Structures are given as C-alpha cells and as structure tokens.
Amino acid sequence: FWTDRIPKDLRLPPGPKGLPLIGNMFDMPKEREWETLEKWAEEYGEIVHVKVFQTHTVYVNSRKMAYELFERRSSNYADRTRMTMLNELMGWDWGMPFQRYGERWRRHRRAFHEKFHSNAVGTFKSSQIKHTRDLLRRLLKTPDAFADHLRHISGAIIMEIGYGIHVKPQDDPFIRNAEQAMRGLGAAGVPGTFMVDRFPWMKHIPDWLPGTSFKRLARQWCQNSTAMNDLPYEYAKAQVATGTHEPSFVSAHLDDLVAKDKLIPEEEEVVKNAAGIVFAGGSDTASYYIPFFFMPSDRPNRFAQTVLQMTLFILAMALFPDVQKKAQRELDSVLGGIRLVEFEDEPELPYISAVVRETLRWHPLLPQSVAHAALEEDVVGEYYIPKGSIVVGNTWRLLHDQDDFGPQPDQFMPERFLNKTARRVPEVTGAFGYGRRICPGRHMAQNLLFIEIASILQNFEISGPLDANGKEQPLVYKMTSGFFSHPVDMELSIRPRCEAAVKLIEETLKRVM
Numbered sequence: 174f175w176t177d178r179i180p181k182d183l184r185l186p187p188g189p190k191g192l193p194l195i196g197n198m199f200d201m202p203k204e205r206e207w208e209t210l211e212k213w214a215e216e217y218g219e220i221v222h223v224k225v226f227q228t229h230t231v232y233v234n235s236r237k238m239a240y241e242l243f244e245r246r247s248s249n250y251a252d253r254t255r256m257t258m259l260n261e262l263m264g265w266d267w268g269m270p271f272q273r274y275g276e277r278w279r280r281h282r283r284a285f286h287e288k289f290h291s292n293a294v295g296t297f298k299s300s301q302i303k304h305t306r307d308l309l310r311r312l313l314k315t316p317d318a319f320a321d322h323l324r325h326i327s328g329a330i331i332m333e334i335g336y337g338i339h340v341k342p343q344d345d346p347f348i349r350n351a352e353q354a355m356r357g358l359g360a361a362g363v364p365g366t367f368m369v370d371r372f373p374w375m376k377h378i379p380d381w382l383p384g385t386s387f388k389r390l391a392r393q394w395c396q397n398s399t400a401m402n403d404l405p406y407e408y409a410k411a412q413v414a415t416g417t418h419e420p421s422f423v424s425a426h427l428d429d430l431v432a433k434d435k436l437i438p439e440e441e442e443v444v445k446n447a448a449g450i451v452f453a454g455g456s457d458t459a460s461y462y463i464p465f466f467f468m469p470s471d472r473p474n475r476f477a478q479t480v481l482q483m484t485l486f487i488l489a490m491a492l493f494p495d496v497q498k499k500a501q502r503e504l505d506s507v508l509g510g511i512r513l514v515e516f517e518d519e520p521e522l523p524y525i526s527a528v529v530r531e532t533l534r535w536h537p538l539l540p541q542s543v544a545h546a547a548l549e550e551d552v553v554g555e556y557y558i559p560k561g562s563i564v565v566g567n568t569w570r571l572l573h574d575q576d577d578f579g580p581q582p583d584q585f586m587p588e589r590f591l592n593k594t595a596r597r598v599p600e601v602t603g604a605f606g607y608g609r610r611i612c613p614g615r616h617m618a619q620n621l622l623f624i625e626i627a628s629i630l631q632n633f634e635i636s637g638p639l640d641a642n643g644k645e646q647p648l649v650y651k652m653t654s655g656f657f658s659h660p661v662d663m664e665l666s667i668r669p670r671c672e673a674a675v676k677l678i679e680e681t682l683k684r685v686m
C-alpha cells in the first residue's frame with residue numbers, strides 16, 4: 174500500500190532522504206522556499222524528487238530539463254493535480270487553471286487564447302491607457318495608497334475587457350461577491366488542507382455524520398464561486414441582447430457564436446467560464462493558483478499578478494536608484510516633458526522595455542511557478558517519474574542562471590538585456606510558466622506592465638521614506654514566502670518628479686471631465 178513499484182533498473186530522481194511513511198514532510202521549507210530549492214538543486218542536480226506520504230513531487234531545475242519535460246513531452250506534463258474539495262465540492266472546476274488536462278480544458282484555453290493572443294491584445298490598449306492615467310491621478314492625490322490604486326485599476330481594466338462593465342470607484346458589487354468566492358479559494362487552494370483531498374471517498378460520507386463540516390463549507394463557497402462566474406456574465410449578456418453593450422471578451426465571443434449559428438448552451442458555458450477566469454486572473458481578487466503540496470501560504474493571496482508584479486517593480490526602483498534615473502533620462506529624452514507616454518513610444522524606449530523584463534526576472538513573483546502534474550508515468554534518463562507526480566518548474570533558479578542571464582543575477586540590471594549578457598528572456602523562461610499551460614494572459618499583462626511602469630517612471634520619484642526634513646530613510650519592507658513572493662509592508666516615498674509632471678497629470682483630468 175505505501176510502497177512504490179519502481180521498474181527494475183530505474184530509480185526515482187535524487188533528493189533528500191525522507192522518513193518512513195511521512196517521507197520528506199519535515200524537509201519541506203516553510204519560508205523562502207526558493208533558497209531550499211536552490212540548495213537541493215546544487216546538491217542533487219537538474220531534477221530533484223521529494224515525497225510526502227504518497228505524493229511525489231519533482232522539481233525541474235534547469236532550462237534544458239524544463240524544455241525536455243514541459244515542451245518536448247508537453248502532453249504528459251500539462252495536467253494538474255486532482256483537488257476534490259475545490260473542483261468537485263466547491264464548483265471551481267469552471268476555472269481553467271484547475272482543470273485537468275483534456276478536451277474540456279482545451280476548449281476553455283482556445284476561447285481564452287482567441288481574444289488574448291499577441292495580435293489580439295492591442296484592442297485592450299485603450300482601456301489600459303485610460304486607467305493608467307487614472308492611476309497617475311490617484312497617485313498624485315494619495316501616493317501612499319499606491320497598492321490600493323494599482324488594485325483598483327487592475328480590477329477596472331479587467332471588468333471592462335472581460336464584460337464591458339465599468340466598476341464603481343469603491344465597493345463594487347461584482348468585486349465584493351468575487352472577494353467572497355476568493356476567500357473560499359484561498360482556504361481550499363492548498364491541496365491537503367482538507368482531508369477529502371487526500372481521501373476523495375470522503376465526499377460520499379452523509380452530511381449528518383460528525384466530521385463533515387467541510388461539506389457545509391463547500392456548499393457555501395460553491396454558491397459564491399458560481400455567483401462570481403454567473404453574475405457579471407449574465408449582466409454582460411443582457412447588455413448585448415439590448416444592444417447597450419461595450420465591446421468586450423464576452424460580447425466578441427457572443428457575436429462570433431451568433432455569426433457561426435452556434436449559440437448553444439455548451440458553447441456559452443465555455444465563454445462564461447473563460448470570462449470568469451479572466452476576471453479571477455486579472456482583478457484585484459485573484460488567488461487561483463494551486464500552491465504546491467503542503468506549502469501553506471502565509472497570507473491570503475488576494476491580488477492580481479500584475480498588481481503584485483508592480484509592487485516588485487516599485488521595490489526595485491527604491492532599491493536601485495541609478496536604474497530609475499537612467500530610465501527617466503530615456504523617457505525625458507523621448508517625451509521632452511511635454512506629453513505623457515503612450516504605447517506607440519515603446520520602440521523608442523528600449524531601456525524601459527528592459528526594465529519590464531528585469532522586473533519579471535529579478536525576483537520572480539511565482540518562484541516555483543504553478544505546479545503541473547504528470548498524466549502518466551515516465552522515464553527520464555535513468556529516473557522514473559510516477560504517474561500523478563506533481564511537477565514543479567524551479568523558476569527562481571532558471572531566471573538566476575548566469576549562463577542564461579549573465580553575472581550578478583541578484584542585482585536589478587536591465588542592461589543585461591541590452592548588452593546581450595542575457596541570452597534568454599524571462600517571459601519564455603518560466604516567468605509565465607511552462608509548456609501548454611503557459612500563462613495565456615501574458616501578452617495583455619506585459620502591455621499593462623509596460624504602460625504602468627513607463628507612466629510611473631515618467632512622473633514620479635520612488636525612494637526610501639523621507640523624514641520631516643525630506644531626508645531619505647532606509648527602506649522598510651518584507652518579502653512574502655509561499656506561493657507568490659512579493660514585498661509587503663513597504664515604507665517608501667512616491668512623489669511627483671516635478672511641477673511639470675503634476676501639470677501633465679492634471680491636464681488629463683480636463684479630458685475625462
């Protein structure tokens with residue numbers, strides 16, 4: 174029952190020796206996981222194995238091995254692990270990131286990709302720029318609340334793109350409902366939190382027996398997750414029906430279905446679910462990833478990845494003032510301080526583009542990406558990978574590999590992408606995940622990062638906190654461990670660079686009034 178049947182002449186990949194029965198339970202890092210994974214990679218090589226109870230986890234520590242598994246053998250390594258509580262009892266199976274690999278996932282992925290591929294995302298730029306201008310105005314008023322502002326505009330953009338809905342400046346009902354759903358997700362997103370994930374037969378236990386409170390919780394959370402998916406969709410659909418809609422992901426898909434005479438419930442379901450995951454993935458409530466086995470995250474992940482990625486950028490600017498100055502010199506020379514940056518300026522701003530890349534590389538937001546699972550058993554060289562193993566791309570290590578990204582990988586040096594010391598780019602080396610599951614929102618996210626980063630740098634100065642005399646104090650922040658790693662409790666200063674910047678921002682107000 175508890176032993177592995179490993180074919181003769183093969184062995185599991187190397188890794189720390191575990192204890193009987195519980196395996197490596199006590200070896201699993203509880204914080205700054207990437208440091209432990211780095212140690213294991215140094216000691217055991219490009220593929221490392223651990224086991225907790227009966228769950229095998231394999232860490233992939235080199236770009237070559239990541240290519241071999243996630244790309245060359247992509248159909249075997251595009252699965253996700255079974256999550257009974259989340260998918261079967263709480264109804265989250267509508268969410269593409271949780272779906273097992275197969276035809277259903279493929280249909281959702283196709284619907285998403287159709288409107289979010291690299292040539293399609295240009296249509297979102299007008300919404301992105303409009304809200305980035307709003308971000309600048311908000312920063313001008315209350316710079317200390319920068320994280321709230323980033324979250325607000327991220328939610329506003331995604332609701333517009335996804336459903337053509339304009340959210341309220343505060344306390345929006347769609348966002349409020351989504352937050353409740355996300356709370357459930359936060360609780361059940363760590364496989365193993367609920368025993369039913371380990372012993373799926375428990376879902377059949379009658380509700381009146383003691384120890385089944387998880388079923389009550391699941392029912393409540395199921396209502397929330399269903400409402401989160403249904404309500405904005407129904408609203409958008411009604412607007413399309415009355416012709417009062419604004420173009421959106423949902424309206425474009427509904428138009429396509431009508432044109433192809435395929436407006437049938439099964440097709441609509443896919444559109445609704447794909448829109449729901451745009452919402453979950455991009456709004457300020459996002460927390461849908463599957464933290465890997467036994468790795469409790471230390472705080473609920475409530476934020477969109479683009480928002481968290483932006484907090485990493487802000488931290489980097491405060492820590493590396495020379496980079497900030499250089500970026501501002503480039504912006505000033507192109508824009509002359511007489512107009513705000515636009516998407517069209519991107520080709521003239523190579524250093525800013527390099528800052529965006531370095532933001533994705535320097536401290537990866539998802540240091541261990543999102544766990545995949547092996548659909549079938551497999552053999553890699555002399556190593557045996559059991560069916561169902563959790564397979565984790567060690568993104569931290571890949572993005573800090575000096576052969577690929579040049580020396581001093583811990584330093585924030587955009588120059589590495591300009592002077593060619595970097596032979597790779599982070600967007601296809603793990604920052605957005607791997608193989609068939611690679612983040613389908615990445616093109617849209619990269620555009621947003623570019624315009625937000627360029628706009629903030631053009632107009633604001635970021636530094637450590639200032640005292641009453643305007644003297645800079647040491648920066649204060651903490652980095653979270655767990656699934657997402659990003660700075661929190663940051664004490665820093667964001668202030669307009671000059672009077673001209675204030676004027677430029679204030680002028681945008683006239684245009685929206």
Ligand code: HEM
Pocket residue numbers: 269270271282450451454455478479482538539542543544545603604605606607608609610611612613614615617618
């Ligand atoms: C800087 C921002 C972002 C980062 C760093 C990021 C990163 C990731 C990563 C690492 C994965 C896991 C891929 C894998 O399993 O190998 C992922 C998956 C995913 N992302 Fe993103 N993401 C970002 C923004 C977004 C946005 C804005 C959206 C939605 C509009 C989005 C939608 C998704 C979806 C739907 C998946 C699941 C794909 C699947 O399971 O097939 N992401 N993302």
